[in-house]
Amino acid sequence: MxxxxxxxxxxxxxxxxxxxxxxxxxxxxxxxxxxxxxxxxxxxxxxxxxxxxxxxxxxxxxxxxxxxxxxxxxxxxxxxxxxxxxxxxxxxxxxxxxxxxxxxxxxxxxxxxxxxxxxxxxxxxxxxxxSGGVEYPARFAVRVGRRVVVAHVSDIDWIEAIGDYCGLHTASKVHLLREPLHALEGRLDPRVFMRVHRSTIVRIDRVADLRAATNRDAVARLHDGTVLKVSRTYSEGLRKVLAR
Missing domain, CATH: 3.40.50.2300 (Response regulator)
Structure with missing residues (x-):
């Protein structure tokens, strides 16, 4: 060293x-x-x-x-x-x-x-x-009024697109990060987080089960009981990841 x-x-x-x-x-x-x-x-x-x-x-x-x-x-x-x-x-x-x-x-x-x-x-x-030399962020600085609050990546259960912001859902609160979902997705470790809908990213190890829905869509239930829609575009990929 x-x-x-x-x-x-x-x-x-x-x-x-x-x-x-x-x-x-x-x-x-x-x-x-x-x-x-x-x-x-x-x-x-x-x-x-x-x-x-x-x-x-x-x-x-x-x-x-x-x-x-x-x-x-x-x-x-x-x-x-x-x-x-x-x-x-x-x-x-x-x-x-x-x-x-x-x-x-x-x-x-x-x-x-x-x-x-x-x-x-x-x-x-x-x-x-x-990670192949790629460093993924361990935390995000989120502005709350005039304060800056640290949101730890390890605490995030899932993420949703809210206009130009992302809602970082943790067990206790939702942090608003001023960044579009597609940009944030590129900064997250793909071994940990996965896109499951055009407006949703989930932390893979928070998924408790995945159930088929209509029109080849699916529904993911997280360990805390949260239910998220998984579109057909991503459902098969999520099934394979969970199977591994």
Missing amino acids: TALRVLVVDDEPLAREGVVARLAGRADFMVVGECANADDAARAIAELSPDVVFLDVRMPGVDGFGLLERLAPARRPHVVFLTAYDRFALRAFDAEAVDYLLKPIDDDRFARALERVRAARRSAELEAKE
């Missing part, structure tokens, strides 16, 4: 120095930059394309979570949060952080965080290899 490119973001110079010092001498990590605020960090991420960001939660202006919301999901590096407050832990993992380190940083705990970063990188490389 080539050296992981690291960006350190913290408004406290001593905190940045501590991370940089702990990474010194580790051949598989290379510090490519340091930033003291979210604005500079956003520019550095765009210019330097780091693999890993050690990111302070509380900074003047935009905080660490706000920085992540500015980044396109496909361009987000692995994140290890740094903070003096443990109350942000749940939110950090909701943001899919690799790890969460409390200040002052313990050396052994820091070493374990690096192992988690290495494991996350190996997993990402394996997924890319298995």
